[in-house]
Amino acid sequence: MAYGPSTLRRRLGPEGRFLLMAVPGALFIVVFLLGPIVSIIVFSFWRTEVFNLIPDWNIDNYVILFTESTYIEFLKRSFVTAVLVSLACLIYSWPVAYFIAKHGDRYRLLLVLALAAPFFTGIILRIAGIQGVMGPVGIVNLALMNFGMQPIEFIMYTQTATGIGIAYLFVPFMVTAIYLSLLNFDFELLEVAKINGARPWRAFIEITWPLNWIGTVIGLVLVFVPSMAESITPRFLGGPNAASFGSVLSLQFGETGTWALGSAMGVVLFAVSSIVIFAMWRTVNLQRSGFTGKGS
Amino acid sequence: MAAAGAGHVATKGVASLLLGGLYLFLYAPIAYVIYISVNKDLIWPFPPQFTLEAYELLANSSTYKDALWNSVLLGLGSAIICTFFATMGSISILKYRSRWRGLIAIVYLAPLFIADLLVGISSLLFNRQVLDLPGNMGSAMIANAVHGTSFAFLIMLAQLARYDWRLDDAAMVFGARPLRCFWEVTLPIIWPAMLGAFIISFILAFNNLEISFYNLGAIPTLPTIAWGSLRFGLSQSPELFALAALVNGAVLLAFTVMYLLMRYRIVSFGHRD
Amino acid sequence: MSELVLELQNVTKRFGTVTAVDRISLAVTRREFFALLGPSGSGKTTMLRIIAGLEVPDEGKVLINGRDVTALPPYARGVGMVFQNFLLFPHKTVAENVIFPLRMQGASKADQAERLKWALELLRLDGLGDRYPHQLSGGQQQRVALARGLISRPALLLLDEPLANLDRELRKEMEVEVRRYQVELGIPFIYVTHNQEEALTMSDRIAVMNHGRFEQVAPKLEVYTHPETRFVAGFVGHSNRMSGPLVSAGGNAHVSWNGTPIQVRRPDGVADGAEVDCFVKCEKMHLARPGEAGPAEAHNRIAGILRDIIFKGSTADYLIALDNGAELMVSETSEIMSLERGQRVDVVWPVSGSASFAAKKA
Numbered sequence: 001m002a003y004g005p006s007t008l009r010r011r012l013g014p015e016g017r018f019l020l021m022a023v024p025g026a027l028f029i030v031v032f033l034l035g036p037i038v039s040i041i042v043f044s045f046w047r048t049e050v051f052n053l054i055p056d057w058n059i060d061n062y063v064i065l066f067t068e069s070t071y072i073e074f075l076k077r078s079f080v081t082a083v084l085v086s087l088a089c090l091i092y093s094w095p096v097a098y099f100i101a102k103h104g105d106r107y108r109l110l111l112v113l114a115l116a117a118p119f120f121t122g123i124i125l126r127i128a129g130i131q132g133v134m135g136p137v138g139i140v141n142l143a144l145m146n147f148g149m150q151p152i153e154f155i156m157y158t159q160t161a162t163g164i165g166i167a168y169l170f171v172p173f174m175v176t177a178i179y180l181s182l183l184n185f186d187f188e189l190l191e192v193a194k195i196n197g198a199r200p201w202r203a204f205i206e207i208t209w210p211l212n213w214i215g216t217v218i219g220l221v222l223v224f225v226p227s228m229a230e231s232i233t234p235r236f237l238g239g240p241n242a243a244s245f246g247s248v249l250s251l252q253f254g255e256t257g258t259w260a261l262g263s264a265m266g267v268v269l270f271a272v273s274s275i276v277i278f279a280m281w282r283t284v285n286l287q288r289s290g291f292t293g294k295g296s
Numbered sequence: 297m298a299a300a301g302a303g304h305v306a307t308k309g310v311a312s313l314l315l316g317g318l319y320l321f322l323y324a325p326i327a328y329v330i331y332i333s334v335n336k337d338l339i340w341p342f343p344p345q346f347t348l349e350a351y352e353l354l355a356n357s358s359t360y361k362d363a364l365w366n367s368v369l370l371g372l373g374s375a376i377i378c379t380f381f382a383t384m385g386s387i388s389i390l391k392y393r394s395r396w397r398g399l400i401a402i403v404y405l406a407p408l409f410i411a412d413l414l415v416g417i418s419s420l421l422f423n424r425q426v427l428d429l430p431g432n433m434g435s436a437m438i439a440n441a442v443h444g445t446s447f448a449f450l451i452m453l454a455q456l457a458r459y460d461w462r463l464d465d466a467a468m469v470f471g472a473r474p475l476r477c478f479w480e481v482t483l484p485i486i487w488p489a490m491l492g493a494f495i496i497s498f499i500l501a502f503n504n505l506e507i508s509f510y511n512l513g514a515i516p517t518l519p520t521i522a523w524g525s526l527r528f529g530l531s532q533s534p535e536l537f538a539l540a541a542l543v544n545g546a547v548l549l550a551f552t553v554m555y556l557l558m559r560y561r562i563v564s565f566g567h568r569d
Numbered sequence: 570m571s572e573l574v575l576e577l578q579n580v581t582k583r584f585g586t587v588t589a590v591d592r593i594s595l596a597v598t599r600r601e602f603f604a605l606l607g608p609s610g611s612g613k614t615t616m617l618r619i620i621a622g623l624e625v626p627d628e629g630k631v632l633i634n635g636r637d638v639t640a641l642p643p644y645a646r647g648v649g650m651v652f653q654n655f656l657l658f659p660h661k662t663v664a665e666n667v668i669f670p671l672r673m674q675g676a677s678k679a680d681q682a683e684r685l686k687w688a689l690e691l692l693r694l695d696g697l698g699d700r701y702p703h704q705l706s707g708g709q710q711q712r713v714a715l716a717r718g719l720i721s722r723p724a725l726l727l728l729d730e731p732l733a734n735l736d737r738e739l740r741k742e743m744e745v746e747v748r749r750y751q752v753e754l755g756i757p758f759i760y761v762t763h764n765q766e767e768a769l770t771m772s773d774r775i776a777v778m779n780h781g782r783f784e785q786v787a788p789k790l791e792v793y794t795h796p797e798t799r800f801v802a803g804f805v806g807h808s809n810r811m812s813g814p815l816v817s818a819g820g821n822a823h824v825s826w827n828g829t830p831i832q833v834r835r836p837d838g839v840a841d842g843a844e845v846d847c848f849v850k851c852e853k854m855h856l857a858r859p860g861e862a863g864p865a866e867a868h869n870r871i872a873g874i875l876r877d878i879i880f881k882g883s884t885a886d887y888l889i890a891l892d893n894g895a896e897l898m899v900s901e902t903s904e905i906m907s908l909e910r911g912q913r914v915d916v917v918w919p920v921s922g923s924a925s926f927a928a929k930k931a
Contacts, residue, residue: 013625018392025381025445026403032442033407036418039426053425096318099311109558111315117551118322120496122503124522125540129325132332139328142340168321175318180454200304221409229411231506236526246413253417253510263421266414277409466656468643469621469727470717471673477644480669484660 037270044264051257061264071248071265078245079272081159082227085167086174089223090216093174098208101182112179119172123232130168131236134161157239165237166227173222181215214289217280225273245269326544333537350538357535359521366433367517371502373437374444378497379490381441382448387482389453391461407446415443416510423511431513439511440504444497451496455489488557495550503543518543572599573635574725574757575620580629582615589615590626591781597725597757602748604768604789605761607778608804613761616778617727620759622646633724644673649723651731655714657702663713664689664698670721688716691750708739719750725757732767744770765805769793777801799926802848809854809897811847812928815839824925827893832868833925844928851900853922856887856908857915867917873897875912889916 047056065071100111118126134140134155141151155161185208193203209216231246238244249269252262333350335341354360385404389397407415419439423429463485467477501508505519512520518539525533575597582590589612597603605613618624620631622643631639638646649670657666667688671681689695692712702710711731718726728747732740748771751758762768768775769789776786777800784804785797796802803810811826815835822835824847833847859872873891885903890896897916908914 014392015394015396018388018394019396021384021388021392022394022396022400025385025449026400028377028381029403029407029442029445032419032422032438033410033415035426036415036422037410039422040418043421043425053421092314092318095311096315099308099315103308103311110555113551113555115318115322117548118326120499120503120547120551121326121540121544122505122519124505124519124526125329125503125543126325128522128526128536128540129329133325133328137339146340168325171318172322225409226411229413231413232523246411249417250413250506253420259421262417266417269411269414273409273411460654460656462652462654462656463658465618465621465623465643466650466652467658467669469623469646469648469650470670470721471644471647472669473642473644476673481658 040263040266040270043260044267046260046263048258048260051259053259061261064261065264065268071245074243074245074248075268075272077159078228078230081163081166081244082224082230085163085170085227086220086224088163089167089171089174090220093171093178093219094216097175097178097182101179101185102187108183112176115175116172119169123169126169127165127233127236130165134164135237157237157242159238159242162234162238162242162244165233166230169230169233170223170226174219177215177219177222178212181212181218185211210288214284217284221277221280224276228273228276229269329537329540330544333534333541338534338537350534354535354538354542359516360518360535360539363516363518363521366512366515367502367519369433370436370440370508370512370517371498373433374440374501375448375494375498377437377441378444378448379494381445382452382493382497383486383490385445385449386452386456390456390459391464404449405446407443408450412443412504412506415439416507419507420510431511431515433512433515436508436511436515437501439507440501441497443504443507444500447500448493448497451493452486452489455492456486459485488560491557492554495554499547499550503547573597574599574601574633575759576630576632576635577616577620578630578632580616580619580626580631582612582619582624582626588781590619592629593781593783594629595776595783595786597759599757600752600755601757601774602751602772603757603759604772604775605759605778606765606768606775606805607763609763611778612781613763613778614729615781617650617729617759617761620725621648621650621727647721647724649718649721649726651714651718651726651728653730653733655702655710655731655734657710657713657717659702661701662698663694663700663702663705666702666713667694667698667716667720669717670723674721676721684720688720691719691753692716707735708743711735711739711743715747715750719754722754723756725759726751728758728760730762730764731760733762733764740767747771769805775805777804779804796848796924799846799848799929802846802924802926807851807898807900808848809851811849811895812844814842815845817841822925827891827895829871829891829893831923832920833923834920836925836927839927845925846928847923847925849918849923851886851898852884854897854899854916854918856889856899856901857917859913859915861915868920870915870917871897872913872915875908875910875914877910878908887914889914891916 043053044061045057045059047054047058047060065075096115100108104111132138136151136156141156144151155164189207189211190203193207194200198206229246229249230244231250234242234244234247245265246269249262249265252258252265331344332338332341334346334348336345336347336349382404385400388394389401389404394400416439419435419442420431423431423435423439429435459482463481464477467481468474472480503519505523508517509520509523522536522539525536573596575595577593577595580590580593581588591612593616605616607613615624619626622638622641622645626639629639630637633646633648658669661669664685668681668685671684676684685698689698692715694709694712694716697705697709697713702713705713714731718728731747732743735743744767747758747760751771760768760772772789774787775789775792777784777792779800785792785801787795787797792801792805796805802808811824811831813825813827813831815833816823816825816830818830822833823830824833824845825831826847831847833845836845839845855867856875857867857870871891871893873889875887876890876896877888879886879888880903883903884900887899887901887908888896889899899916
């Protein structure tokens with residue numbers, strides 16, 4: 001027994017000890033993340049009969065998804081919304097994150113935690129809040145009507161309202177990702193650029209933007225992926241008829257119980273997200289991103 | 297020179313306005329639910345008539361009480377799994393130079409890039425069809441922990457990046473066995489990171505709807521109950537406002553504690569900067 | 570009769586394709602201050618970590634006080650260590666840091682208190698026990714690290730570049746103190762450094778390491794005056810290197826250096842025509858005015874122009890541009906001659922001050 005640990009040490013180098021510690025968690029994630037994804041890929045080629053999956057291999061689910069115009073319409077709508085929301089968050093978050101990183105001084109941590117905190121209240125309660133503020137009978141519109149003015153039409157059960165709601169849910173991801181990137185960015189490089197004759201905008205485009213592109217990409221992906229799958233916001237802010245791909249997908253697992261079709265929709269959602277992630281990652285050139293390979 | 301200075305001030309001004317706007321956007325709904333929760337009129341609470349009826353309703357509702365207990369249980373179970381795996385993962389990645397580090401990091405972070413809804417429905421089918429598990433607390437804890445581990449891992453990585461692992465070498469040379477070394481040297485230094493990871497993963501699972509909903513079977517949690525109430529319209533469920541106010545308050549409190557801990561940490565280990 | 574404390578037998582450690590420590594054997598006795606000197610990447614720190622048990626060697630044995638500890642983890646070896654950057658536990662006070670090894674051994678409270686008092690006094694840390702490491706100066710942190718290394722009366726103390734992070738003044742002071750502790754305690758110190766002055770000041774014996782191998786293991790004076798290999802000759806002390814093919818003339822060996830014949834001692838097993846590196850320590854060379862007689866044993870004399878004088882206090886370095894196009898550095902006492910830049914001088918030195926080796930194959 002006394003020789004147990006020492007003989008183990010001889011057999012396990014640093015590599016072995018690394019794997020001993022890292023593999024259990026990785027295995028957990030692989031089994032309970034990859035396992036489910038692979039299983040819905042399999043089930044998407046099956047058939048459902050009264051809340052039961054039948055291993056009767058076919059591609060009918062995909063035929064339905066890509067021929068019925070409503071599904072294509074939902075997919076298009078969710079995709080466009082997700083893209084626009086991601087871009088809006090990007091444009092808004094950059095100056096905000098930059099301001100905190102550069103001028104936040106000793107309040108940086110407080111400022112950024114305050115931006116991250118609302119995310120953790122959970123989707124439902126956050127939607128309840130934003131619906132109460134800017135829904136059709138929300139406080140903003142009621143106030144306008146109270147003062148004898150017209151309510152703001154474009155946030156009354158519209159796709160815009162849905163978009164604002166989704167942005168409300170996920171904008172903290174974007175700010176945090178860009179902020180963390182800027183935190184590791186050496187602002188003195190800008191001084192160097194300016195001393196060498198670059199104007200502020202030029203310095204931003206030549207230095208700041210490329211060196212923080214990874215953080216930006218991570219932010220874009222972190223907003224895009226859940227926005228694309230969003231199923232609840234459209235229902236409460238977009239109105240009774242404003243379904244999204246996500247909300248139709250969740251219907252397959254609720255009221256209708258058509259799991260095979262739902263699986264196929266899940267696979268499509270996963271595929272679209274993966275393609276976007278892959279395409280975004282292709283824009284990253286590690287050599288030119290200031291990435292040193294060291295977790296700083 | 298003067299023009300550049302003025303431009304700089306203007307940019308700073310615009311940026312701070314944007315920052316203020318973002319806080320307003322993020323916190324107005326929170327302020328709204330807290331304000332409504334203590335008002336009689338849920339629709340147009342002006343002039344204010346303060347009452348604690350909503351909180352009484354909430355306190356007397358056995359549904360909400362069960363749901364609260366379930367949410368706490370779910371949060372605790374998931375947070376324990378997350379913190380455990382995230383601690384092991386982050387330590388291994390930071391301490392050892394292995395050629396597998398990149399792959400392991402990708403695996404730990406992968407769940408961040410998969411939507412909750414997708415995790416929810418795919419875990420439901422996987423547990424049911426492949427593992428033959430019914431929807432229950434255990435399967436919901438696991439499904440939530442997959443997501444939470446990524447967040448916890450990120451937090452641990454960020455906090456532990458500054459830890460000098462050679463301190464462990466020093467402890468070992470002076471006679472500390474691995475467990476003793478972890479207890480005496482590593483843990484006292486990394487516990488704020490572990491606590492941060494625990495709090496975040498607890499909150500995530502506690503408040504999660506889309507993963508929990510599909511994996512809990514018929515067990516109610518606060519978010520699933522809230523979702524049910526919300527479907528009947530906000531004005532129908534005053535206790536929802538009370539709940540939202542309390543959850544918001546708790547989350548903000550947790551973040552305040554974390555903020556203070558981080559400040560404290562900076563103070564106590566400032567010699568490293 | 571001195572007893573053997575540490576013994577390494579054919580120790581080898583590889584990291585991937587790199588052999589960090591290559592078949593090293595070594596014996597260190599009680600009361601010995603042993604320095605491991607080498608450039609960075611030479612494997613000296615890996616060797617220290619193998620002795621401490623922080624690395625497990627691929628081959629070979631480590632014996633401490635005659636006991637084979639090769640397979641033992643660091644916590645079962647009973648050695649003390651002082652790390653680079655000190656590695657004090659930031660969350661423990663000075664006293665808690667210092668008694669850490671005793672607590673791990675399960676020493677009694679009374680024993681801990683007594684030893685703590687002893688260690689703090691020895692290292693002049695009285696009154697600092699309740700401070701945290703970050704409240705101390707660099708020199709104080711260094712002393713705490715030493716106290717922690719010594720408190721458990723280890724079989725031997727390993728020191729990994731302990732003075733590298735101190736400024737020059739403090740380092741000079743600590744060099745003397747570290748040596749004093751070693752003499753007082755009577756345990757061997759194994760001292761890793763890349764700084765030859767530290768090694769030469771403190772140690773009894775020096776091992777010069779390069780590419781994972783010992784180039785020379787010898788008392789320090791011998792390493793300095795009689796380098797055994799080309800690497801040691803170039804690495805220890807400040808030397809001039811003169812390279813060229815070996816030629817024989819009149820019974821003496823010469824190196825044709827930029828066309829100038831330099832009389833050398835013939836290196837073993839080198840034939841005429843082979844490339845040879847001849848090293849002469851700067852202080853073994855002397856300056857003479859043209860025409861003036863040099864020291865009695867001046868086998869070599871080359872003329873040149875004084876290019877620069879680098880004043881160093883009691884000595885000065887003189888940079889001479891030779892007529893053959895090369896340069897030489899000569900160390901002399903600074904008041905030897907009233908020389909001025911641009912003046913013609915001769916450089917003279919005896920053959921006995923030189924060491925020659927076959928040149929490294931290109």
